[in-house]
Amino acid sequence: MVPKLWNETIEAHRRTVRDAILDTTAALVAERGLLGVTMSQIAEQTGIGRATLYKYFPAVETIVLVWHDRRVAEHLKELVTARDHAGGAEQRLEAVLRTYAHIQRERGHHGEHESFGADVFAALHKGEYVARAHQELDELLRDVLAGAAEAGHVRADVPADELAAYCRHALQAAAAMPSKAAVQRLLEVVMAGMRP
Numbered sequence: 091m092v093p094k095l096w097n098e099t100i101e102a103h104r105r106t107v108r109d110a111i112l113d114t115t116a117a118l119v120a121e122r123g124l125l126g127v128t129m130s131q132i133a134e135q136t137g138i139g140r141a142t143l144y145k146y147f148p149a150v151e152t153i154v155l156v157w158h159d160r161r162v163a164e165h166l167k168e169l170v171t172a173r174d175h176a177g178g179a180e181q182r183l184e185a186v187l188r189t190y191a192h193i194q195r196e197r198g199h200h201g202e203h204e205s206f207g208a209d210v211f212a213a214l215h216k217g218e219y220v221a222r223a224h225q226e227l228d229e230l231l232r233d234v235l236a237g238a239a240e241a242g243h244v245r246a247d248v249p250a251d252e253l254a255a256y257c258r259h260a261l262q263a264a265a266a267m268p269s270k271a272a273v274q275r276l277l278e279v280v281m282a283g284m285r286p
Contacts, residue, residue, distance in 0.1 A: 093154060093242075102231075107146065110137075111136050113157075114132055118132060129143055135195075166227065179241040182234045183235060187280065190227075190257075194263075194264040194265045195265060227258065231258060232250040235253045243285070257280060
């Protein structure tokens with residue numbers, strides 16, 4: 091019988107190794123492009139043996155997919171945290187939209203699209219996990235928009251799901267914004283477009 095503490099220690103070690111593999115792969119792909127990265131390079135940069143790496147992941151592409159899924163989950167968590175720490179309906183809406191815009195800017199600023207290549211980046215965004223994440227994002231946006239509309243802060247003549255799509259697509263432009271001030275101006279324009 092293996093003690094519970096031992097199992098927890100082993101599991102924590104596995105998570106640490108897995109996270110190191112994901113982070114190392116993302117850095118290497120950003121530096122060299124997807125086709126310029128090998129499993130041997132990942133193992134060497136992570137400080138583990140190739141056999142150990144293959145126990146975790148079968149290929150570079152798999153690592154990139156898992157890394158991307160982790161990023162998407164982190165972003166959703168950021169949005170939920172922003173919503174939960176804001177005050178009233180209007181503050182919740184602004185907090186979620188601001189967080190989403192800054193996530194988009196960070197993504198664009200770090201050049202994820204260019205690092206992975208357009209084809210790989212498009213493929214990453216067609217996965218089942220990403221489709222579920224978009225659904226969760228749309229539900230989150232619909233909820234905060236419906237609350238803001240009910241409180242009279244957002245127009246009620248347009249359904250919340252349409253406003254959610256408007257917000258999501260408009261704020262994706264933040265990826266190309268040169269500064270945080272530009273992102274704030276974009277956010278103000280989006281908010282102004284939804285006022286009653």
